[in-house]
Amino acid sequence: MSQVLERRAEALEAAAVPPRPPFGLTAEGWLRLLAPVVIGLLVLGGWEWLVRTRGIPPYVLPGPVAIAETLVRDWGTLSASLLVTLKITLLALLVAASLGLVLAVLFAQSRIVELSLFPYAVILQVTPIVAIAPLIIIWVDDVTLSLLICAWIVAFFPILSNTTVGLNSTDHNLLDLFRLYGASRWQVLWRLRLPTAMPFFLAGLRISGGLALIGAIVAEFVAGTGGRASGLAYRILESGYQLQIPRMFAALVLVSATGIAIFLALSLLSHLLLRRWHESAMARGDRR
Amino acid sequence: MSLEPLVSLRGIAKRYATGTLAVRGIDLDIAQGEVLALLGPSGCGKSTLLRMVAGLSEATAGRIDWPSGQPSARDIGFVFQEPTLMPWATALANVALPLELGGMGRREAAERAAAMLARVDLKGFENAYPRALSGGMRMRVSIARALVTRPRLLLMDEPFAALDEITRFRLNNDLLELWEAERFTVVFVTHSVFESVYLARRIAVMAPRPGRIHAELAVEAGYPRGEEFRTSAGYAAHCREVSQALGAAMAGAAA
């Protein structure tokens, strides 16, 4: 009887929810948000002050205000370029993620496939993209496709290698349990190996998000020198030739902002998928 | 116990690929519905033996017979030393797993899993993820999962070793209660003399290097057993007897 009461108390305790802090952010959360913002504002303010007091001309170093003005004025061209780059980056990431996942699963299922293909994945990874981008752009007629391939090459490996590690990190007792209940290969893959690999895959995806953007930009630079692209990197090149330095900076700001946005979006995705069960996605105070 | 055994092991030996002879010459009958403890020091091959009975590992010599028929996937429940739950699945999904792997529909599996969770006093925690449960609660989920297929044989490999004493006592009682109701056969690995005497009707004391059965002792105390058994004179006497047997097994190994 007392045991029953005790367990009821346990259940009640587990059901009680701690009070929500203001705007859902703890003191630690506010610090994390505000500290970088304050630093950023200080640096920007210092930059503007320097440019104004020293009278540095905008074609040498434009101030943040001038850059912001250009960003607004040239938004038409810049946003079109942003869309081009973003499209290539996201497509490359999508292809890298799905192909990396599929290949990692194949590796996990067949040792022969892994042994025969993995070295080539490594070669793809260690070859500098700047060196092969010109070749790819020459070989592939379609500019968008060639840029896509370059971005994909850079983004592919972290997903493949991370997911492969994840698929092989299965708890061996759980594996025994599945064996005990006569689980099929497919059931083991679907219900055990893939969920185990999920945090690894997502970590790889976050790395690859940034890399896909870098790959796209590098390829655009290479293609842009031949005047065959229209993405953000091309705008940077073009503005450089025309000595429109504020516009060059504005395009650069957009590249960074895109990288940050991709990282944040992928972090959010990872958090949403893992928050209920994985250590990496838990609030600090919740960890045990 | 005059019935034919559920499982009988004859001359079982296991040599691992590394060359380690883990167990040798094991003869053991496990009776229908009995609670048998395998007691022995670390490394004497208890886990190895249990895994062979479960069919998770092949014996290198000897025979394992099931007189009443080879067990199917649902006939054996296994509880590991760690709760070994899938962290990405709720308590309910973890318990439903064996049923779903066996091809049962989602709804029916969930219903049975919920009923089993209630049996181990975890009603209300169906949707909790393992990380939100205490160590003792996780172990109860693990036991529920092992019992959800209504197995004939429950194999437990030091299931409570990682828990504090209070929780361990409580789970010992819970296990006895479940056994009273279901009368499945239990083989229970432990290195605790006290736990083996409290739970088992029979104790196989194992000796190390290579692992073998040194003695089989009966615990002559009827079920149901409860907390009062822990303080009884009979309990103390049995503990002394089993300790001595364990001491002798280890001395024999050292000689």
Ligand SMILES: Nc1ncnc2c1ncn2[C@@H]1O[C@H](COP(=O)(O)OP(=O)(O)OP(=O)(O)O)[C@@H](O)[C@H]1O
């Ligand atoms: N997979 C394996 N490969 C090689 N040797 C093994 C393997 N598993 C166990 N052994 C060896 O077999 C012997 C028995 O191991 P086992 O795990 O069965 O002991 P145990 O009685 O369960 O010990 P503990 O109480 O520490 O769990 C040990 O010497 C161990 O080193």
Ligand SMILES: [Mg+2]
């Ligand atoms: Mg063991």
